[in-house]
Amino acid sequence: MRILLVDDQRSLRRSLALLLQNAGYETADAASGEQAIALLAGVPFDLVITDLRMEGMSGINLLEEIKQIQPMLPVILITAYGSIETAVNAMRLGAFDYLVKPFKERDILDKIHASQVMRIIAPVSGKSRDVDVRQIKDEIVAATPPMRALLIKIERLAGTNISVLITGETGTGKTKIARLIHEQSHRSSMPFVSINCASVPELLLESELFGHVRGSFTGATDSRAGLFEEADQGTIFLDEIDTLSPAMQAKLLSVLQDRKIRRVGSNKPKTVDVRVISASNQDLGNLIDRGLFRSDLYYRINGVRLQLPPLRERLEDLRLLLKAFIKRYEHKYGRHGLHITPFAMNQIMAFPYPGNVRQLENFVEQMVVFADESGGIDLDALPEDILQYCPQSRERVLPPESLSVGTFAGSERTLIENALQKYPHLSDAARELGIGRTTLWRKMREYNIVRPGSELTPGA
Secondary structure: OOEEEEEOHHHHHHHHHHHHHHHHEEEEEOOHHHHHHHHHHHHOEEEEEEEOOOOOOOHHHHHHHHHHOOOOOOEEEEEOOOHHEEEEEEEOOOOEEEEOOOOOOHHHHEEEEEEHHHHHHOOOOHHHOOOOHHHHHHOOOOOHHHHHHHHHHHHHHHOOOOOOOEEEEOOOOHHHHHHHHHHOOOOOOEEEEEHHHOOOOOOHHHHHHOOOOOOOOOOOOOOOOOHHHHHHOOOEEEOHHOOOOOHHHHHHHHHHOOOOEEOOOOOOEEOOEEEEEEOOOOOHHHHOOOOOOHHHHHHHHHEEEEOOOOHHHOOHHHHHHHHHHHHHHHHOOOOOOOOOOOHHHHHHOOOOOHHHHHHHHHHHHHHHOOOOOOOOOOOOHHOOOHHHHHOOOOOOOOOOOOOOOOOOOOHHHHHHHHHHHHOOHHHHHHHOOOOHHHHHHHHHHHHHOOOOOOOOOOOO
């Protein structure tokens, strides 16, 4: 979850950022409302936390601006005790909640969690349902045969009502695939509702899925529709369905069999017409063998199974994703003309990416930040996870196309020796190889290469 912190006092921004980062959230900060609006225009956020009283644009003014450009983005206001009435009025304008200074760590974490649940159960707006299919396809890189076959299969099944089970490792893009199926179906003008089953506490999940009536449990002050009702005539996407408890599996199976839901606390059934797409990063067959997942539910959700290959098996896609992510973060950080050196590319292509596309994007953002002034992404700019990974072959040959000038045409040792024979000065040899001088020196030590005309090794 990415949170934008807005306050004109730097010390408060830093202390709040530290608190939230320790809790596992990603944060960015802005010193003014104007700066916050600029950030929101270029970077997606899941929540905004802003002080009420600031120089220039106030928290109220910022709230009004946000509701104009991103009406579904939750905003939490921080206020002093004497401004509570103003904060309450802000909630009438669309603020999600407010915090009164001084507040406890638990208070803000609880409100952040509540904002997450709100985004999970919020009905999809007409604007977001009108996502262009071409745009979604452009976000799915499919240069390798398995991915091309996957897209063809999606085109064929999208026009049907058959249930779909998407499997694959974490970070392979299951949510994007589910959305593409919906947008290519005859239900595309109706809601696409998504929920991560692992992110909602067990006691709340039944209410989130099927709704509840007033007074059905403590805190149920009003009746509310669940996600299946919100998705009526459309599509519901159940991510991490493997995390459902046995009791929830039984209730979901009943709904899928009868196409009827009952709100918590009610005996009145309601018919719903919903296409169900599920996803799991676990082997459901193995869970069935261990008695952790119902086989009858499995056959209900597994009308068609789509297996997403891991990124390590999609090297051609990996190279294209690198280009796309570099372009994205060049724009974000104001960099231009970045290129990956052959030695860095060798390491990048050899890494197994257990976190798949999501991990690659995170790595690329780091590479762009640490690229040198000339625009080179060398070994020094790579994340530690990549640098510490030691493949069996240190001299792996790259695919034909590289992001750097030139191609990797032989072993590292041979390339270095040839460059040193051609250029007596390390700086010139490094420039020829497309790497930094420090990297060249380190590689010479690694391969125990003696500089031409010298009796000493680089480490001597």
